[in-house]
Amino acid sequence: MQEPQNATALQLLSETEKKIQEMGQTENRCRGKKILIQEVNEGDLSDQCETILKARPVERIHSEGGEESPAAPDMGNTQKKPHGRGDSSPHSDNGSSHHHHAGRRGKNSSADKYKVNHESKDKVANGTGKRGSNASAQADQSGSTSAEREAKNTVNLDAPCGALPPPLSRLKNEGNLFFKNGQFADALEKYSQAIQGYTDSGIDSPEDLCILYSNRAACYLKEGNSKDCIQDCTKALELQPFSLKPLLRRAMAYESLERYRKAYVDYKTVLQIDTSVQAAHDSVNRITRLLIEHDGADWRDKLPEIPLVPLSAQQHRRPEQPSEEVLKDRAEKTKRDAERRAEVQFTALKQEGNDCVKKGQYKDAVEKYSECLKLKPEECAVYTNRALCYLKLERFAEAKQDCDAALKSEPTNKKAFYRRAMANKGLKDYVACSSDLQEVLHQDPNVQEAEKELEEVTVLLRQSLANASSGKPRKTVPITEVAGEEDTACAADCRREDASINLNPSNAYEFGQALNAARSSGNALACADLLASTPPQSLPQYLSAELDGQNLTFILKAMDSHLLQRDPGLVYQHLCHLHTADRFKIALILLRRATAAP
Numbered sequence: 001m002q003e004p005q006n007a008t009a010l011q012l013l014s015e016t017e018k019k020i021q022e023m024g025q026t027e028n029r030c031r032g033k034k035i036l037i038q039e040v041n042e043g044d045l046s047d048q049c050e051t052i053l054k055a056r057p058v059e060r061i062h063s064e065g066g067e068e069s070p071a072a073p074d075m076g077n078t079q080k081k082p083h084g085r086g087d088s089s090p091h092s093d094n095g096s097s098h099h100h101h102a103g104r105r106g107k108n109s110s111a112d113k114y115k116v117n118h119e120s121k122d123k124v125a126n127g128t129g130k131r132g133s134n135a136s137a138q139a140d141q142s143g144s145t146s147a148e149r150e151a152k153n154t155v156n157l158d159a160p161c162g163a164l165p166p167p168l169s170r171l172k173n174e175g176n177l178f179f180k181n182g183q184f185a186d187a188l189e190k191y192s193q194a195i196q197g198y199t200d201s202g203i204d205s206p207e208d209l210c211i212l213y214s215n216r217a218a219c220y221l222k223e224g225n226s227k228d229c230i231q232d233c234t235k236a237l238e239l240q241p242f243s244l245k246p247l248l249r250r251a252m253a254y255e256s257l258e259r260y261r262k263a264y265v266d267y268k269t270v271l272q273i274d275t276s277v278q279a280a281h282d283s284v285n286r287i288t289r290l291l292i293e294h295d296g297a298d299w300r301d302k303l304p305e306i307p308l309v310p311l312s313a314q315q316h317r318r319p320e321q322p323s324e325e326v327l328k329d330r331a332e333k334t335k336r337d338a339e340r341r342a343e344v345q346f347t348a349l350k351q352e353g354n355d356c357v358k359k360g361q362y363k364d365a366v367e368k369y370s371e372c373l374k375l376k377p378e379e380c381a382v383y384t385n386r387a388l389c390y391l392k393l394e395r396f397a398e399a400k401q402d403c404d405a406a407l408k409s410e411p412t413n414k415k416a417f418y419r420r421a422m423a424n425k426g427l428k429d430y431v432a433c434s435s436d437l438q439e440v441l442h443q444d445p446n447v448q449e450a451e452k453e454l455e456e457v458t459v460l461l462r463q464s465l466a467n468a469s470s471g472k473p474r475k476t477v478p479i480t481e482v483a484g485e486e487d488t489a490c491a492a493d494c495r496r497e498d499a500s501i502n503l504n505p506s507n508a509y510e511f512g513q514a515l516n517a518a519r520s521s522g523n524a525l526a527c528a529d530l531l532a533s534t535p536p537q538s539l540p541q542y543l544s545a546e547l548d549g550q551n552l553t554f555i556l557k558a559m560d561s562h563l564l565q566r567d568p569g570l571v572y573q574h575l576c577h578l579h580t581a582d583r584f585k586i587a588l589i590l591l592r593r594a595t596a597a598p
Contacts, residue, residue, distance in 0.1 A: 162208040163205035188220070213235045217246065248266070264287045264288070350369070417436045417437075421437045512542070552584075
């Protein structure tokens with residue numbers, strides 16, 4: 001009580017108690033009563049109270065024990081409870097009842113008086129007992145303020161909510177917090193403000209607005225305001241048809257209003273969406289029994305039509321088997337994703353390997369490059385990089401294998417030729433090393449490293465040949481003069497040797513075999529006959545793989561000693577085409593170095 005010594009209120013209370021005693025209400029039937037003191041104008045108070053107390057007939061209600069008892073008189077000017085406490089009037093921001101009451105209080109604050117409104121603690125049979133008071137509302141407001149202040153320290157009220165702007169998101173978060181704490185009236189106010197703000201802002205997000213209506217409907221349901229709960233749920237379902245929560249809450253509201261047929265339809269719709277909602281199963285069973293008792297065996301015929309929920313809205317249905325096209329698309333997507341991940345991993349491993357090479361950590365680099373080759377077995381650059389590491393580790397055979405693999409992917413890879421030459425040098429295969437270095441210089445004559453290595457390898461090759469020849473005993477060949485008949489026999493023997501050489505080759509391989517046979521036997525005449533039978537324009541092609549310093553010297557000697565006398569024009573044509581051969585320049589370089597060497 002705000003003014004315990006108020007004379008008018010005390011007098012009114014005394015008169016009310018006497019009137020109740022005169023109507024025969026015992027003391028034990030009045031237990032659980034609360035006194036709601038509200039402000040009214042003094043003139044209204046005396047007139048209305050007198051009229052009600054004298055003229056209004058006494059009503060009787062049932063008490064808990066089932067007996068009839070006189071009801072407390074209605075004061076007539078009783079203030080309505082704030083919005084959100086169960087009424088269906090629009091929500092007021094300050095929680096007051098009617099606007100004309102507030103106006104009267106503003107004008108006559110000095111002459112304000114009080115009236116009494118008795119409220120039973122226990123619910124009456126028709127469920128219309130009112131709750132709340134100004135004092136309790138003030139306590140709720142102070143409690144909500146402290147609770148909100150405490151929650152702000154732990155809950156992020158500015159968290160984004162869908163497409164709602166930040167102010168509306170905050171209102172929704174505050175409403176959620178109030179609802180969680182059981183402050184349903186405050187939560188309802190926040191949701192109402194958010195809905196109004198949504199309308200004023202002009203944004204288009206039906207899903208967010210559906211959630212706001214559904215949340216406010218939950219507040220109405222908690223407050224016992226089933227009619228407004230149904231309205232908000234219907235609005236939410238207009239925005240998002242077959243939304244589970246609004247359907248379930250509307251079904252509960254229908255059931256609380258004993259509109260069982262509509263409640264049954266909503267519960268059955270909920271179960272179409274999600275069969276795991278146990279509350280819907282229980283309610284359907286309970287309502288079914290009630291409808292059978294009320295409508296008999298034909299109760300189903302009196303039900304409204306139950307809507308058919310589309311498959312896209314059903315949460316419990318099994319996924320359909322995807323079509324071949326979908327499976328193919330999924331497989332392609334999976335493949336692309338795997339390739340993308342492999343590419344990222346490959347790039348990272350290759351970079352790590354390159355970093356290890358820069359640091360001189362060749363063993364670690366070999367491991368990184370090996371992992372790269374597992375992802376991309378045909379990557380030429382990785383083979384050449386690993387071959388370099390093997391060369392640094394003096395694992396020449398493995399380096400040669402990597403270079404061979406790189407040349408399978410790229411037959412003209414210059415690095416692979418050069419590093420294979422270095423591997424052959426380490427394996428002391430100077431002939432193969434020289435061949436690879438010549439190939440490098442043929443592709444790019446300006447590679448100074450290859451030129452220096454070729455000079456060094458040429459020296460090593462001569463030394464190895466000299467060492468090999470010095471280790472073998474020399475044979476002495478006796479030379480004796482013979483008569484003219486013996487000369488004829490010797491010439492016949494030479495002709496027989498020429499017969500074993502193919503003097504009419506049809507391709508580069510046969511030409512190379514014939515040239516090597518003539519050179520190995522020192523038969524310049526056979527070489528001259530071979531050149532005479534070979535078209536000059538075909539000579540560069542036939543010599544592409546066989547032209548080196550020794551073969552070039554042997555061919556020039558054969559032209560000079562035998563072919564020049566027979567056909568000088570043919571020699572000229574051969575020389576004009578010979579310099580276009582692939583290895584001609586390299587052969588000249590080798591000849592110059594051979595003649596310049598001491």
